[in-house]
Amino acid sequence: MKAQIISIGDELLIGQTINTNASFIGEQVTNSQVHVAKVSVVGDEEEEILAEFALALASHDLVLVTGGLGPTHDDITKAAVCKFYNCGLVNNAEVLADVQARFQRLGRPVTKVNEEQALVPEVATVIRNIKGTAPGYWIEKDGKVMVVMPGVPFEMKAMVINFIVPRLLEMTKNAATFTRKTTLLTTGIPESTLFEKLGDMDTLLQGAKMAFLPSPMGVKLRITVTDKDHESAGARLTEIEQKIRSIAGRYIYGKNEEDLAEVVGRLLHERGLCMAAAESCTGGHIANRLTNFSGSSEYFERGVVCYSNASKVELLNVDEDTLSEFGAVSAEVAKQMADGIRAISGSDYGLSITGILGPTGGSAEKPIGTVFIGLSDASVTRAIKIQLGDDRMLNKERASQAALAMLRRAILGIPLDA
């Protein structure tokens, strides 16, 4: 089964919006054993949309369309679908009830443009929108399928996960081969070092494929295996994963879409431990990541964002003399911050971070990118220094990743310098 993804919207053509929808759909559809052969973007122009629909359906079995289903004048996808399939609109009672229920829940009156969301192309089976008002359409004609979804990412995602993926898996379940992927997430090791450590690729992979994907959070290893069925592909994946873990396991913190903050949270939760964080330069980035996961209140006791020196002294009992002798960006202050946050919160771990993320504020002795991470537990207080670059946003991500990696190693008893 061969698919094309079409995104509709001028904002994608002029670079105002990055096309994350196409990536999400590409991944989900690939995992449903469908080959994505093409992605395209066209603007909010009926003629261009109709031409792209025709082109896509001519050489693909499945066409997935997003965008232009909203309630305002620039949303023209619904009209284009009707024109393309030469059909009219019918009122869908289920969609109307969904829209009315949604507005009732929000305590707002239903406007006319919202009610019009219930008018759907005759030719379509409706895909309910559990996150918004515009329904999606599933259209089968002449042995081909067109799926049309809103462009709002979380509305589209819910439709893909709850409706599209199950349908596609049902359609592809009798195919002759099955492809599976696993991505191992590493941090703290450069791409080239990891590559050399893993040795000869052919010996390691035995016909499977592997891609190295470097990012500010670390290097991802994507392994892809095609075999006769789900089980045999899975067995080969497991075998390769185990070989890699035996060589570089200490750098692997998770799999697939996991966040290191989620992994750290799980490790704490499993052990009945809790932590608190004192952040200067990362400004709440670590606390924010940890609290992205439901249940985090069980292991994340509190955080402080101690941007000013006064807040370091008042909230964390950092010594004023230490601040003036070594400066706020120092191993000594990082250690006192870690001890301070652990003591005031009564947590098992106190994690701290202080540094200069740029683009200004560096000196010859402490250039931009200088960061100290402190970690305090009942037995020891440590601090490490890392040197980052000059991009503030990348530095925030890298610094918070390094701090969480340090905590993960401490929880697991892996030496910090290994």
Added chain:
Amino acid sequence: MKAQIISIGDELLIGQTINTNASFIGEQVTNSQVHVAKVSVVGDEEEEILAEFALALASHDLVLVTGGLGPTHDDITKAAVCKFYNCGLVNNAEVLADVQARFQRLGRPVTKVNEEQALVPEVATVIRNIKGTAPGYWIEKDGKVMVVMPGVPFEMKAMVINFIVPRLLEMTKNAATFTRKTTLLTTGIPESTLFEKLGDMDTLLQGAKMAFLPSPMGVKLRITVTDKDHESAGARLTEIEQKIRSIAGRYIYGKNEEDLAEVVGRLLHERGLCMAAAESCTGGHIANRLTNFSGSSEYFERGVVCYSNASKVELLNVDEDTLSEFGAVSAEVAKQMADGIRAISGSDYGLSITGILGPTGGSAEKPIGTVFIGLSDASVTRAIKIQLGDDRMLNKERASQAALAMLRRAILGIPLDA
């Protein structure tokens, strides 16, 4: 002049890499007065690449291609270009000298695959690569232009900025029309309400174009005007912007790429004021956003992430009786948190937030999505309640946006209930 962007690479089709290259090129080329009519992505397959080249050149004046120019076996774009234009490769002395100089600087020997970068399609003018080894190509034939660049983002970006944009501006400088855009950023008003408030679009726009771009942070209004030159297009943009501001100005917090946190920071900075934040449910999201901007230490004094009740009492002096009487998620606690963080930090504003972001933890009285925002200044302490949905990550973004919007209104003296 009408353009298409083509990105080549399997990783873009399967969703492993997000196509940021197309956004960057789209923005730069649009600003060079070229109309980007289409973006497409094809895999590392010669047949697919050749078909897409033919299709793109048939209906566009300019085709910009990225990806597949590297030195390894899966980089097949150069061969595809030769096949498409039916030409051979010639050795380019300038590229060879660039490659040799680069490796000399790195202290590494030049390998055979690197030397082969100097072999370029006969039909191409070389675009030098100042950030890497693979040169780009500028190919003019039959009145159409094809530009081919590497897929590595920073190599491509240097070529676009230094070579492509100046050439395009030269080519478009005598065009009969000039297009300009402005995006107004709103928050606190739903898309459909805003649409109805703005009234008849034709009256408002007088031939200009406007797009409604909804997101969790609010609705963006992108206005596009085409007129005879830069000045007249600018004058019409300003006129439309003023009309919109006269109707919905209180919801507009910024323009183009601004973050509301940046806007709030600037307002504080201009007035010599500072703030501190006490976050429960947003877990540091507000502090993290505020500290994304260089110079934020001047107006952001500190933050606390008071996830536990103990931390609310100990750090912010929230009254234990208030906590047990009204619960942590209440207007009363939000107010005490705001007063507490303002008092301990000595800031002009204390901003607080407490709520239930889900996906668990709701009750009949306080369902998931219930959030209270508190704001304290020298004269008054207020709290507002907002009702969000059940998606934790979206709720974090929406709650932090609402809190910053409340602070912005307070700084500007706009009534909170307007």
